[in-house]
Amino acid sequence: MTSFGKMDLSIIDYQALASKDAQSTRTPLSLKERSRLYSALKDTGFAYLKHPRINQATIDCLFGHTKKFFAKPLEEKIKIKGELEKGRGPSQGYSNPAKLAQDPKTSDLKEFFGMYYDEDTEKPNQWLEDEGSKAMRKDLVAFFESCHIVILELLSALAEEVGLPPEALHPYVAEKNHFIACLHYPGTKADAFQFRTRAAAHTDYGCLTLLFNDSKEGLQVMTRNGTYEYVPRIDDCAVLNVGDLTSRFFNGILPSTVHRVVQPPSTSTDPNAEIPSRYSLAFFGHYNLSTLVKPLDALVSESSPAKFEPIEAGEHVKARVRQLHVAGHSLRENSGSVVQSQPNSVVSASA
Numbered sequence: 323m324t325s326f327g328k329m330d331l332s333i334i335d336y337q338a339l340a341s342k343d344a345q346s347t348r349t350p351l352s353l354k355e356r357s358r359l360y361s362a363l364k365d366t367g368f369a370y371l372k373h374p375r376i377n378q379a380t381i382d383c384l385f386g387h388t389k390k391f392f393a394k395p396l397e398e399k400i401k402i403k404g405e406l407e408k409g410r411g412p413s414q415g416y417s418n419p420a421k422l423a424q425d426p427k428t429s430d431l432k433e434f435f436g437m438y439y440d441e442d443t444e445k446p447n448q449w450l451e452d453e454g455s456k457a458m459r460k461d462l463v464a465f466f467e468s469c470h471i472v473i474l475e476l477l478s479a480l481a482e483e484v485g486l487p488p489e490a491l492h493p494y495v496a497e498k499n500h501f502i503a504c505l506h507y508p509g510t511k512a513d514a515f516q517f518r519t520r521a522a523a524h525t526d527y528g529c530l531t532l533l534f535n536d537s538k539e540g541l542q543v544m545t546r547n548g549t550y551e552y553v554p555r556i557d558d559c560a561v562l563n564v565g566d567l568t569s570r571f572f573n574g575i576l577p578s579t580v581h582r583v584v585q586p587p588s589t590s591t592d593p594n595a596e597i598p599s600r601y602s603l604a605f606f607g608h609y610n611l612s613t614l615v616k617p618l619d620a621l622v623s624e625s626s627p628a629k630f631e632p633i634e635a636g637e638h639v640k641a642r643v644r645q646l647h648v649a650g651h652s653l654r655e656n657s658g659s660v661v662q663s664q665p666n667s668v669v670s671a672s673a
């Protein structure tokens with residue numbers, strides 16, 4: 323197996339970033355952390371976010387719920403199978419690309435449970451009815467609310483860094499159009515990774531993503547020179563990354579970076595070796611569907627013209643979801659331009 327290095331991402335302290343003094347003024351420490359956030363995201367599109375209102379005990383408890391959920395028989399889980407006509411999209415409820423996608427031979431080696439804002443009564447989430455699922459719902463709803471507050475704080479920091487008022491981007495996430503994916507990458511033989519990945523190379527398509535992993539690794543981020551590096555999990559930290567639409571708002575200054583999930587490092591490549599399962603929890607912050615996303619005026623000038631045409635957030639997300647659900651695996655924007663032919667990339671998987 324090709325050996326990959328580790329990515330040296332900045333660790334941003336969320337509590338410092340969010341802090342204010344007794345007069346509700348930003349402390350020097352907060353201002354420093356806010357500008358560190360901006361430069362980290364500008365460099366790589368990724369950063370670690372330490373203590374983001376959500377502690378390790380909460381994450382462990384959520385993993386407890388999702389482990390129980392995924393351990394249920396497939397017949398039970400597909401009672402809430404994600405389907406377009408059942409709600410807001412094909413991933414609201416249970417999805418299993420590895421078994422149920424149109425092309426299960428190249429699809430991601432994963433299954434997941436997805437939910438939107440739980441108070442959406444028009445297109446409600448799908449839940450199983452047992453006691454465990456009720457507890458999972460309650461805790462995921464609380465997690466959703468905490469992540470929403472974190473997204474507001476991060477957006478205010480990014481807005482201020484480019485000279486805008488802190489609330490400038492807040493109206494665009496007011497509808498809480500966010501999406502949570504509880505992910506399970508089942509244990510498998512190493513052989514399975516020969517032509518497939520746990521999550522094929524992709525960018526996230528929305529606002530900002532907060533990702534919480536268990537101790538099993540395998541997340542890789544593409545560097546500027548096109549190679550991949552591992553992003554190991556760090557205790558009490560979420561992995562934060564920029565989605566396509568925030569990248570467009572910031573005229574490409576903040577990149578929406580390609581990433582993927584491959585065979586964990588330091589596991590055997592013997593085709594018969596058992597590779598342990600992995601769980602992760604992704605909060606995909608999203609803009610309201612009707613938000614018109616175009617490079618912020620503050621970042622556009624004669625010397626640095628707009629790099630993107632305006633696009634409606636909902637249209638962009640819909641187009642990406644369509645790509646994803648035909649193939650059953652993640653595809654980056656303009657997927658034809660994934661030029662690497664790394665052993666585990668989407669290119670070799672589908673060639």
Ligand SMILES: O=C(O)CCC(=O)C(=O)O
Pocket residue numbers: 503505521526533535541581582583601602603604
């Ligand atoms: O599970 C992970 O570590 C990353 C998953 C991911 O990138 C995604 O679902 O968008």
Ligand SMILES: [Fe+2]
Pocket residue numbers: 524525526581
């Ligand atoms: Fe992702």
